[in-house]
Amino acid sequence: MCCYTGAMKTALIWIVVIGIVTGGFIYYRQERWDAAYKTARDAYSRAAEYKDAGTLLYEPRYKDVEVSMDKLKSVGAPTSTKSLIVLELNSCVQLLGFYRDYIKGANELYESANDLARTGNEPGNSAAHRAKDAAAIKSTVRLAKDNLRDAEKTGTEIQSCVDKGKTE
Numbered sequence: 001m002c003c004y005t006g007a008m009k010t011a012l013i014w015i016v017v018i019g020i021v022t023g024g025f026i027y028y029r030q031e032r033w034d035a036a037y038k039t040a041r042d043a044y045s046r047a048a049e050y051k052d053a054g055t056l057l058y059e060p061r062y063k064d065v066e067v068s069m070d071k072l073k074s075v076g077a078p079t080s081t082k083s084l085i086v087l088e089l090n091s092c093v094q095l096l097g098f099y100r101d102y103i104k105g106a107n108e109l110y111e112s113a114n115d116l117a118r119t120g121n122e123p124g125n126s127a128a129h130r131a132k133d134a135a136a137i138k139s140t141v142r143l144a145k146d147n148l149r150d151a152e153k154t155g156t157e158i159q160s161c162v163d164k165g166k167t168e
Helices: 006-049 055-075 080-120 127-167
Strands: none
Touching: 006 055, 006 080, 006 127, 055 080, 080 127
């Protein structure tokens, strides 16, 4: 027959209580993280849908992504695997920013090429001046096309992020 002393019983009770409290905390943290991740993932999907929309439609959605990512990071990942998931989602969010920068850069370059074309064709400009402007226009348009090509590649990566989020 086994007899426990009062101190041993108290120690066992404390071990059980600490185990229950710790287990409850871990479960609560996991649920908070899951909810924060779902919010961030949904915000990302909404922003990705509007990546080609105007600033008034896109910017509030991108801001929602940033806020939800901050909240997700503040909750803290309960496991190292979840930490990797946060890093991956964060890289997807950065892709949205890159995409918008590429598109904005291409639009600015095309606008610059149009300005060069307007000023280069003014009466009184020499042939040399027009030839220099034509070369600058050609170079600017090539840069704009490069930006659009980069945007297209980034758009494909963004879609991969969205598709991956649908399967998680």
